[in-house]
Amino acid sequence: MTTICVLxxxxxxxxxxxxxxxxxxxxxxRRGVGVDVVEVRLNDSVPDASLxxxxxxxxxxxxxxxxxxRGSSFVSRVQDGAKVLAVCAxxxxxxxTFCVEGDDEYEGLGLADVVTSRGERxxxxxxxTRVNGQLLVGFENHGGRTxxxxxxDSLGAVVKGRGNDGTLDGYRTKSIWATYAHGPVLAMNPxxxxxxxxxxxxxxxxxxxxxxxxxxxxxxxxxxx
Amino acid sequence: MKIAPxxxxxxxxxxxxxxxxxxxxxxxxxxMIVAGWGGAVTTNETGANMPAGHAAALVxxxxxxxxxxxxxxxxxxxxxxxRPRVVVLLNLSRDQMDRANEVRHLAERWRxxxxxxxxxxxxxxxxxxxxxxxxxxxxxxxxxxxxxxTSWLADALSCPxxxxxxxxVGSAWHCTCGFAKPAEVTTILGDExxxxxxxxxxxxxxxxxxxxxxxxxxxxxxxxxxxxxxxxARRVNAIHSVVGRFSIRRWKGHVLRLLLAxxxxxxxxxxxxxxxxxxxxxxxxxxxxxxxxxxxxxxDAPFELLRGHRVYCLGDRRLDLATRLDxxxxxxxxxxDDSTLPTSKGTVPLLANYTAFSDWLARSEx
Numbered sequence: 001m002t003t004i005c006v007l008x009x010x011x012x013x014x015x016x017x018x019x020x021x022x023x024x025x026x027x028x029x030r031r032g033v034g035v036d037v038v039e040v041r042l043n044d045s046v047p048d049a050s051l052x053x054x055x056x057x058x059x060x061x062x063x064x065x066x067x068x069x070r071g072s073s074f075v076s077r078v079q080d081g082a083k084v085l086a087v088c089a090x091x092x093x094x095x096x097t098f099c100v101e102g103d104d105e106y107e108g109l110g111l112a113d114v115v116t117s118r119g120e121r122x123x124x125x126x127x128x129t130r131v132n133g134q135l136l137v138g139f140e141n142h143g144g145r146t147x148x149x150x151x152x153d154s155l156g157a158v159v160k161g162r163g164n165d166g167t168l169d170g171y172r173t174k175s176i177w178a179t180y181a182h183g184p185v186l187a188m189n190p191x192x193x194x195x196x197x198x199x200x201x202x203x204x205x206x207x208x209x210x211x212x213x214x215x216x217x218x219x220x221x222x223x224x225x
Numbered sequence: 226m227k228i229a230p231x232x233x234x235x236x237x238x239x240x241x242x243x244x245x246x247x248x249x250x251x252x253x254x255x256x257m258i259v260a261g262w263g264g265a266v267t268t269n270e271t272g273a274n275m276p277a278g279h280a281a282a283l284v285x286x287x288x289x290x291x292x293x294x295x296x297x298x299x300x301x302x303x304x305x306x307x308r309p310r311v312v313v314l315l316n317l318s319r320d321q322m323d324r325a326n327e328v329r330h331l332a333e334r335w336r337x338x339x340x341x342x343x344x345x346x347x348x349x350x351x352x353x354x355x356x357x358x359x360x361x362x363x364x365x366x367x368x369x370x371x372x373x374x375t376s377w378l379a380d381a382l383s384c385p386x387x388x389x390x391x392x393x394v395g396s397a398w399h400c401t402c403g404f405a406k407p408a409e410v411t412t413i414l415g416d417e418x419x420x421x422x423x424x425x426x427x428x429x430x431x432x433x434x435x436x437x438x439x440x441x442x443x444x445x446x447x448x449x450x451x452x453x454x455x456x457x458a459r460r461v462n463a464i465h466s467v468v469g470r471f472s473i474r475r476w477k478g479h480v481l482r483l484l485l486a487x488x489x490x491x492x493x494x495x496x497x498x499x500x501x502x503x504x505x506x507x508x509x510x511x512x513x514x515x516x517x518x519x520x521x522x523x524x525d526a527p528f529e530l531l532r533g534h535r536v537y538c539l540g541d542r543r544l545d546l547a548t549r550l551d552x553x554x555x556x557x558x559x560x561x562d563d564s565t566l567p568t569s570k571g572t573v574p575l576l577a578n579y580t581a582f583s584d585w586l587a588r589s590e591x
Binding site for chain 1: 382388389518521524548557559
């Protein structure tokens with residue numbers, strides 16, 4: 001049984017981010033792959049899991065989530081091999097520093113050599129990123145400008161929207177997939193959902209046809225036109 | 226419309242104004258205030274709830290009694306321009322995040338505007354079960370607190386004052402920082418409605434627990450300007466639909482009940498009203514400007530409530546809806562061509578978000 005842990009949906013889950021766990025669990029279930037989804041709320045401790053999901057949130061909750069994770073076993077579990085999908089505020093929290101409430105710099109968890117400052121304007125709208133030849137589609141809504149240091153790879157190149165800085169979106173490390181696309185990103189991008197599911201379970205997964213394929217084709221067509 | 230604030234101020238001067246705001250229930254509650262007040266009431270019934278719409282409504286009708294619904298973001302301006310006798314604050318939850326961005330930020334703006342407002346006679350009628358509303362209204366000395374059922378708490382799990390966890394036990398709630406549900410509630414809605422110690426006969430013609438809450442807020446506002454409660458309740462009870470909402474409509478041989486739901490809390494509330502004996506449900510979702518361009522809220526709404534129904538997916542974003550339902554293990558059919566919709570027995574509930582609702586209201590007949 002693979003455990004997927006949704007971290008603080010009561011703080012980070014503003015933009016339908018709960019849909020990512022739903023898509024992972026359902027795509028696993030249909031293939032007979034055992035997946036257990038657990039939600040960790042504000043007063044819970046962080047359990048052992050193969051994959052942690054972090055969503056987007058507002059400034060105050062984002063700061064609190066960073067503090068709670070700093071005081072938990074989360075960082076050591078990721079360093080020991082657990083994987084993370086981090087969206088929006090989650091992407092910022094895993095870096096070295098991020099900005100909240102104006103330009104106040106706040107310490108991140110340091111799991112990636114990444115710094116987020118306050119962008120000149122808010123990035124709101126559809127986001128499409130080219131990831132290893134495949135299009136990743138979603139919607140972004142954030143005020144950050146994220147810079148990658150020390151050879152950290154981006155997740156992909158922005159085709160539409162802003163992402164980190166107008167050119168690149170998110171980042172990819174051995175244990176982290178990070179993107180500014182909510183959407184939620186795994187529900188809208190079946191291939192990305194399966195890539196993560198495969199990466200976490202170590203299984204080679206057969207294709208799985210569903211209506212999400214039609215949605216993905218439609219959004220890809222709209223966003224790349 | 227830059228000149229609107231001054232224009233609204235001059236048009237509103239000397240009139241008795243009630244403002245209504247909140248994420249859900251603005252239009253219905255405003256309609257209830259209009260009906261309950263009785264006689265001619267100036268109002269923005271079509272939902273044009275920003276200064277231009279307010280100015281148009283105030284020009285169109287000369288009645289001294291004014292009930293206006295106000296877009297959440299415009300409350301600070303409207304307080305200053307209309308100088309209301311009563312402001313009704315219903316609830317705050319995630320809605321059209323691509324435009325409004327952050328719901329806690331709205332609560333902060335309401336709070337600052339109410340703190341700064343210099344009219345001590347202003348009566349704020351506020352929902353004591355919504356922590357974000359309480360945060361906005363708690364600084365006023367004469368806030369009237371209403372204890373009305375409020376099911377959507379997903380945006381108030383973290384304290385608006387200190388961000389720690391709010392504990393909700395039954396209808397009570399509190400945070401360790403001391404922020405808590407106000408003790409001095411004077412409107413209480415349970416099986417019966419009590420306003421200021423008086424039992425009010427509430428027998429609505431419209432469905433839904435949320436409409437009972439809206440009516441309780443409307444009647445509390447009217448009580449605040451000394452309208453007779455018994456008379457007002459009788460008139461509110463007689464309302465059957467509000468600008469097409471909850472109305473029975475006909476379209477190509479189908480009989481539909483039109484239900485408007487614009488955001489997760491609205492869908493949650495509306496899905497709870499669906500008849501269990503009707504299998505077919507039509508749901509229409511768009512993501513145009515007035516809806517918000519971002520349909521990610523579909524994953525914040527508990528569509529699992531539709532398990533056991535067959536859902537026909539309509540609207541511009543029917544594939545987003547269908548994908549949401551599919552992941553939620555709800556039986557669905559994507560309708561690319563309306564002529565393929567099967568005729569159902571009896572009345573089919575049609576849930577639609579804002580522009581989809583307008584489309585269906587326009588294409589159907591009474």
